[in-house]
Amino acid sequence: MAKPEALLRVEADLEHGRVRSAIQRLGGLISAYPQDLELRARLADACRRAGDVPEAGRWGFLTEDAEPHEIAAFTRKNRSATDRLRLLHLHGEEPRGLGPLAQPRYAELAADAARTDVRPPKDDALPPVPRTASRPAAPAPPLGWSLVDLLTALAVFGPVTVVVCVVIYELVAAVFASPHP
The missing domain is CATH 1.25.40 (Serine Threonine Protein Phosphatase 5, Tetratricopeptide repeat)
Structure with a gap:
């Protein structure tokens, strides 16, 4: 306009x-x-x-x-x-x-x-940042259910709920643990 x-x-x-x-x-x-x-x-x-x-x-x-x-x-x-x-x-x-x-x-x-006006220094005026070696990650805890886990879940939630949850957990764990194409 x-x-x-x-x-x-x-x-x-x-x-x-x-x-x-x-x-x-x-x-x-x-x-x-x-x-x-x-x-x-x-x-x-x-x-x-x-x-x-x-x-x-x-x-x-x-x-x-x-x-x-x-x-x-x-x-x-x-x-x-x-x-x-x-x-x-x-x-x-x-x-x-x-x-x-x-x-x-x-x-x-x-x-x-x-x-x-305060301007930041130019990039070439900054000292280089030292690179540090990365540490290996801590190992993942083992998958699966211990006897204590199963008995506690049975006492708290009942046998049907526990069986369904264990089956779902194992299926999900198997899918994510297998290599994807």
Whole structure:
């Protein structure tokens, strides 16, 4: 769907009170046009209408009309600067055309993320893991019934039940003990 057509649908959704639909459409548009600050401002406004203050702060973060309490809510919800930077969905691009309030806000977040970003070491920097010889498995207990097992089962369950269970057990044991083709 083309951007102008999608924006018309967003407006129709908002006019009819379908705020969540408008939010979904605007989110899709931002995925396609991550640098479009007007889309971000519209999405922040839709989130305000839905009462989602942290998301209004997230999408309004790069716009001039972001309220301080919205940005604070976004920061409280996502404490890591790296996570907040990732959630802006810029796909590794530095935003263009930021206003005088948003430019320092973005620069500060990027610097925070760079300062606190802890990356795992590269694989070649890790020492090799020593291989240990595997131990042989313990031998399996012998299959079958001892006299004590049979007498106990007879006393507890009765002769018919025990005979049926022993036959079933021996059949299953024979099937699994034989080699399969």
